[in-house]
Structures are given as structure tokens and as C-alpha cells.
Amino acid sequence: MTDEGDAVACTGLRYSFGAATAVDGLDLTVASGEVFGLLGPNGAGKTTAIRCVTTLLPVPSGMVRVFGHDVAADRMAVRRLLGYVPQQLSADASLTGRENVALFARVFDVPRRERAARVGQALEAVGLAEAADRMASTFSGGMVRRLELAQALVSAPRLLILDEPTIGLDPIARTSVWEHIMAVRAASGMTVLVTTHYMDEADQYCDRVALMHQGQVRALGTPDDLTDDLRARRGDGSSPTLEDVFRDVAGSGLDEGGEFRDVRRTRNTASRVG
Incomplete structure (x- = not known):
């Protein structure tokens, strides 16, 4: 039985799309309360693994647990524990900010008597209280x-x-999004599992990171531990960054990974959010 203290525990997770293996025997544990980064080039299997954890994809082989709940056997219990911000745009431009969050409150079955207060609290937590009654179509990318x-919270x-919570955003907007994520985490103690291509974000905000390549975890540890290990292996007195570790693990995958559909999806999302 998985320790109830683990937020996420994947054991031998495999997932294939036809003949293509996206996740290949993934073993991964995310401790309760930590900010955990799942890194890797396009096509590494990050989003597929995330979708298995969130119950959006089935678990055909292996085991995934969220706070001790079997994702395959107890999907609704798992969903009640989750907030999820996908790569794809999930806000409705034809609704106000408040209406968007209220819609998600209904979807997540927040009790009717608590909805208005919870919606207000979520908007306040991300700094959108004053803009809550504006149409979402008038919001900037960072907003x-x-x-x-807020919808997820x-x-x-x-x-x-x-x-990829900051995909397509400028550096100032990226920082603002992360500041709000970390403020909510500090106040609530929630666990954060994030995928990102921005190594500076992972280095600054993540307690631990896992570097995936070709469906498997190839390196795991704190950003400092991973860069220290690469420095020791190089033995040349250099000061490697987390991006150097990424390149060491993934090779050319950082530059050329993924398929046409990955590029199209990422660019479409960036153009809609930016």
C-alpha cells in the first residue's frame, strides 16, 4: 500500500499510442507539500504521464496513486483532490473572470452555499479581484x-x-504567475506538480525535478544536486546550469524533440494566451 503521505506515486506506468510508447515504465514519487518539476523535451512523455495522474487517460499498465487512492479504481476520489491547469486554453472569452471561476466551482462540485465565497477567494489569491467582472476577452496573457x-484553485x-503554466508569456507575466502559485502554496501547503520547458523556473521554484527522456526518468533530485553531479562528472571546474543537465540527459532532444502535432499545439496555445 502506498504511503498516504505521498501526493503522487507512479510504479511501472506505461502508456502507448499505437506502436509509439509515450511512457515507458515510469517510477516516480512526489512527496506531499513539495513543488515537483517534471522536465523533458517535447515527446518525452510528460503530458501523457500528467494525464494519467489526472484520470484524463486510463492507466493500462502499472499503478498510479494520488494520496493513496488508486487512479484506475477510484477516479472520482482522485479528481476531488486535484486542481489542473492544462497547456490548452481553458478560460472562456465570452464570460467574465468571475463567471469562469464560478463555472469551475460547479464542475468541481463545490457546495452551492460556499461557491460565491470560494470564487472570490480564488480570484483574490491570484490578484484578479478587481478585474473579476471584466470579460475574459479583455485580459492580458498573464491575467x-x-x-x-483561479479556476483550478x-x-x-x-x-x-x-x-506548462507560463507557456507563451513574457518574463514579467511568467514571474507574476509563479509568485501567485507560490503564495497559494505557502498559505495552503498544497503539493504542486508542474511541467515546464523553462529551466530557470524549475531551478528557482522546484524542490525537486525529474528529467524525462523517451518515456523514462533519466535524472532525479534537487536542482543543486543535479548540477553538482554534472560538475563532478565533468571535472573541469565549470559551473553547469540545470539546462546543461537537461542537455546532458536529453542530448539533441531539447532542440528537436516532438512531432508536428506537438509544435502545432504549443504554438496555438501560445498565440491564444500571449
Whole structure:
């Protein structure tokens, strides 16, 4: 039985799309309360693994547990514990910020008597209280991403899962999104599982990171531990960064990984959020 203290525990997770193996025997544990980064080039299997954890994809082989709940056997219990911000745009431009968050409150079955207060709290937490009654179509890219964060937070999740939360945003907007994520985490103690291509974000905000390549974890540890290990292996007195570790693990995959559909999806998302 998985320790109830683990937010996420994957054992031997495999997932294939036809003949293509996306996740290949993934073993991974995310401790309760930590900010955990899942890194890797396009096509490494990050989003597929995330979708298995969130119950959006079945678990055909292996085991995935969220706070001790078997994802395959107890999907609804798992969903009640989660907040999820996908890569794809999830806010509705034809609704106000408040209406968007209220919609997610209903989807996540927040009790009717608590909805108005919870919606207000979520908007306040991401700094959108003053803009709450504006149409989402008038929001900047950074505001849209914070709105989506509010949507995920309205159910008071124990585990927040973020798939490329700052994709397509400028550096100032990226920092703002992360500041709000970390403020909510500090206040609530929730666990954060995030995928990102921005190594500076992972280095600054993640307690631990796992570097995936070709469906498997190839390196795991704190950012400092991983860079220290690479420095020791190089033995040349250099000061490697987390991006250097990434390149060491993934090779050319950082530059050329993924398929046409990955590029199209990422660019479409960036153009809508930016």
C-alpha cells in the first residue's frame, strides 16, 4: 500500500499510442507539500504521464496513486483532490473572470452555499479581484493564465497540477504567475506538480525535478544536486546550469524533440494566451 503521505506515486506506468510508447515504465514519487518539476523535451512523455495522474487517460499498465487512492479504481476520489491547469486554453472569452471561476466551482462540485465565497477567494489569491467582472476577452496573457489558476484553485485542491503554466508569456507575466502559485502554496501547503520547458523556473521554484527522456526518468533530485553531479562528472571546474543537465540527459532532444502535432499545439496555445 502506498504511503498516504505521498501526493503522487507512479510504479511501472506505461502508456502507448499505437506502436509509439509515450511512457515507458515510469517510477516516480512526489512527496506531499513539495513543488515537483517534471522536465523533458517535447515527446518525452510528460503530458501523457500528467494525464494519467489526472484520470484524463486510463492507466493500462502499472499503478498510479494520488494520496493513496488508486487512479484506475477510484477516479472520482482522485479528481476531488486535484486542481489542473492544462497547456490548452481553458478560460472562456465570452464570460467574465468571475463567471469562469464560478463555472469551475460547479464542475468541481463545490457546495452551492460556499461557491460565491470560494470564487472570490480564488480570484483574490491570484490578484484578479478587481478585474473579476471584466470579460475574459479583455485580459492580458498573464491575467488569462492567472484566471486559469483561479479556476483550478476554487476547489481547494490538495494537489495542483500545472502543464506548462507560463507557456507563451513574457518574463514579467511568467514571474507574476509563479509568485501567485507560490503564495497559494505557502498559505495552503498544497503539493504542486508542474511541467515546464523553462529551466530557470524549475531551478528557482522546484524542490525537486525529474528529467524525462523517451518515456523514462533519466535524472532525479534537487536542482543543486543535479548540477553538482554534472560538475563532478565533468571535472573541469565549470559551473553547469540545470539546462546543461537537461542537455546532458536529453542530448539533441531539447532542440528537436516532438512531432508536428506537438509544435502545432504549443504554438496555438501560445498565440491564444500571449
